[in-house]
Amino acid sequence: MADDAPASAPSPGVREGQWLWSPRAEFAAASNIAHYQRWLKSERGLDLPDYSALHQWSVTEIAPFWASIWDYFDVQSATPYARVFDERKMPGARWFEGSRVNYAEHLLRHEAVAADGEAAFHHLTETRPLAQMSWQQLGRQVRILATQLRALGVVPGDRVVSYMPNVPETAVAMIATLAVGGVWSSAAPEFGVKTVIDRFSQIAPKVMFACDGYRFGGKDFSRVDEVAEIASRLPSLGCIVWLPYLQPASGVPDKIPQALLWSTLMDQPDVPREQFVYERVPFDHPIWVVFSSGTTGLPKAIVHSHVGVLVEHLKLMHFHLNLRPGAPMFFYSTTGWMMWNLLIAALLTGGSAVLYDGSPMHPGPDFLWQLAARTRCVSFGASPTFVQMMEKAGLKPGSDHDLSALESIVVAGSPSTPETFDWFYRCVKQDLWVTSQSGGTEICSGFVGAVPTLPVYAGEIQALMLGMDVQAWNDDGVSVVDEVGELMVMSPFPSMPLYFWNDDGDQRYRDSYFAHAPGVWRHGDYIKINARGGCYIYGRSDSTLNRYGVRIGTAEIYRCVEQLPEIADSLIVCCELAGGRYFMPMFLQLRAGHVLDDGLRERISRKLRADCSPRHVPDQLYAVELIPYTLTGKKMELPVRKILMGWPVEKAVSRDAMMQPAAIDWFIDFTQRNSEMLKG
Incomplete structure (x- = not known):
């Protein structure tokens, strides 16, 4: 992949900003973003020869840019949109008014052309062996579950929540919920009762998917009592769908009498793909509620739209992560982190997602690299803390495992250092596109991140992402280059929150991001943008904790x-x-x-x-x-x-x-x- 890959591994004293890698000409030319640039030239008459020109166009000509994303990916809508957005304002810009789309429908579009048995998910847990779920199996299960949710009375706008591990059933539950217009929200099973109630009580869910526990590091953790208590404190719940995960042969516990077994719900006739009807919802219909980490009171209940997340994820997964049909993507995440949502978004590209639930270090410190080798991962993701654990263990995955399929590394969750990049080139492989990203739950995406046509420099995020009008502001509110400042976003983008749940007058929303400078998004990160457009994130400028790649x-x-x-x-x-x-x-x-x-x-x-x-x-x-x-x-x-x-x-x-x-x-x-x- 690199024209001039280092003849030997970078030195242990790697410097911030030191060049480490450049893409081969054929790799860059074959990338999704290069194809998009050629399309813009042929279909729109736009000659944007490099990434800098492309990004500048995307943030100055906002409507034409996002319209091109809609057309390039042939977004399916029941009705045409009247305009891309109404006003260049934050918050409150209304995107693709008049459209009616469904995110789940686009997640499963590849099913129609997938080869028989082609994997949509590779999945493994500490209790289950490595297996695959094909596109056909995934589509069948989603349609059955969606039909059963409708039979249970779930209608567009109803909230459906999950207290489940990172297993295919959870993904099926999310996609089925979105397919019928339900509003999804998820908490990881390691969360305590109060943490879950602080989130779910705000949104009054009608249905909850729950499991009997989870296994981590070889130890089982029952969640039967926790689910019973959560259910007792959510009076809106009409039904619990129960997955016996730790004890697959067991039934519904006596403590949770209102539950239906997952297997009972799924033991239904097939619903043919051509007969199933997705609920195409209005442009401002909620897709899910994701929660902030609760720095100033109850966690913020952040609501996104189907159409906003759809166009953002189409852009992100294709152009910035460069995923393609058949390419497996892995990112170590729990279901309580928005990175899990992005992992499932790999399906938008026709790629597959590698789901793993358990400890990254069990039974040995190289376990995830074994998984990457066995699934032929093209994209491998984790937090910088994972790299520290690998280095401490003295691992050299490139020598010990067949990682010949691996093309890219996605590091996210906390700021990366030059040493993080250096470890991948020394210990994994030299011909590797090592990338760092930064964004947030608030946008379910990134502001700055990877570009497959650009070089990699130690510790440096490659560029501002397309459509993200980001600046670094000093204490005087002046945009600066090559200086550390506040990460500020100057123009609206589709995956901005619609609103916060139960936030009268959008007051909490405005106070969270716009109190510092009205009309300009202040994200709460320190950033430096250098003269070539590379970025460095230096941690939080507010009081949110960031530990092991997870905001607390x-x-x-x-x-x-x-x-x-x-x-x-x-x-x-x-x-x-x-x-x-x-x-x-x-x-x-x-x-x-x-x-x-x-x-x-x-x-x-x-x-x-x-x-x-x-x-x-x-x-x-x-x-x-x-x-x-x-x-x-x-x-x-x-x-x-x-x-x-x-x-x-x-x-x-x-x-x-x-x-x-x-x-x-x-x-x-x-x-x-x-x-x-x-x-x-």
Whole structure:
């Protein structure tokens, strides 16, 4: 794939921005995006010779660009759209008014031309061997389940939720829900009851898909009691569809009497493809509700549209990930992360998705590379933390496994370092398109990411994605190049949220992204855009925690920990350290008469694991006299994080804005005493 691939592996002292790889001319010419550029020239008369020109056109001529995406991919609509969008404004732009589409219909379009037995899913769990689900099997199961959902009374707009592992049944449930116009939402089974209720209670679901548990690292975790409690606290539920995953031969538990067995629901006659009718829904019909991490209260219930997600994912999966029919894509994810939605979106390209549920390190640290070899993965994805685990284990997957089919690496979930890129070239293969992406749950896509026609530089995200009008702003609100600034989006795009559920007047939506600069999206990441268009993400500029590639909301942790009688108050931050590592300490203000001993530490950790997830457990716990607050009553998470990461105190915090200015002194002293540790 590379014209001038390094003769030997990059040196261990790889520098940020160091050239690592360029695509071969034939690889670039055969890419989906190159085909699109040729189409634009022949069909639209547009000569856009390089990616920079293509991107500039996509953000200045917004309507013609997104219209070209619609036409290029032949989007199926029951009615024509009246216009691409109504106004160049954020929020509130209305996309493809008049159209009626269905995302699920496009996910399954390849079934009509797929070879008999061609895989749509490769799937493996710690309880099930590696197997395949063909396009024909997937289509058959979706149509049966969709028909049964209609029989259960699910109509367009009804919410259908999932508390299921990363298995084909969950994907079938999502696609079937969307096929009938239902609104999908998912939580991973490792989430605790309160975390699930905080999400699902906001949207009043009618149906819930649930399982009896999951296995991780060789250990089984029952979820029967949790499902029973969740069901008891969701009065809107009319039905639970029960999947006996850990105990396949078991029936419906006595604790969940209203449940129907998955096998009973699916033991129905086939519904021929030509007879099944997808519910083509209006342009502003919700497709799903995805949840933020709950930094400032309950997790934000973010609603996207069928048409917005469809055109965005067609663009993303074809042009930026370069997937094609028959190409397997793997990304290590749980069903509670939007990356799972993107993994299923591989079907839009005619490619296949590799689903895995379990520990990435069980039974051995090279397990996922074995999976990549066995499924002939073309695209392999994980978070930078996964690379750290691989490097610590001393793995050299390129030497130990047949990765000859592998073309690209997708690194997402947290900022990548030059060392992350370097490891892939040293230990996997030198002729490899190593990519990093950054976006968010809010858009179910990326702002910056991969381009198969561009070179790869160490630690650098290749480019701004098509249709994403991104700038870096300094503290004065000026767009800057080669300087770190706030990631700001200047123009609307289709996969912006329609709204937040139960957000009267869109107030929370506006406060989340537009309070900083009305009409301009402030994402909450630090970004640097260099002169050649490459990008670097330097972590969060707000208080959202980012640990092991998964964003975690501080409010969820506070609500859990502060239920303990010993805890008066708390504050948690996550600091990015050298080499892509993280340090997530929690600071506790104890009630009078209590001490932070080993017993209390264990109780806190146990409660966070049970109520939230293992990822919510801090790295260290520290007792402090006071938690610092602003005059308006907000915990000073970002100033504390800045101080711990070495910012000058005068730039990190304004004492005049504090309720009790002396409260910050403990953190200043802590940073000075632990400077070497905090430097990594």
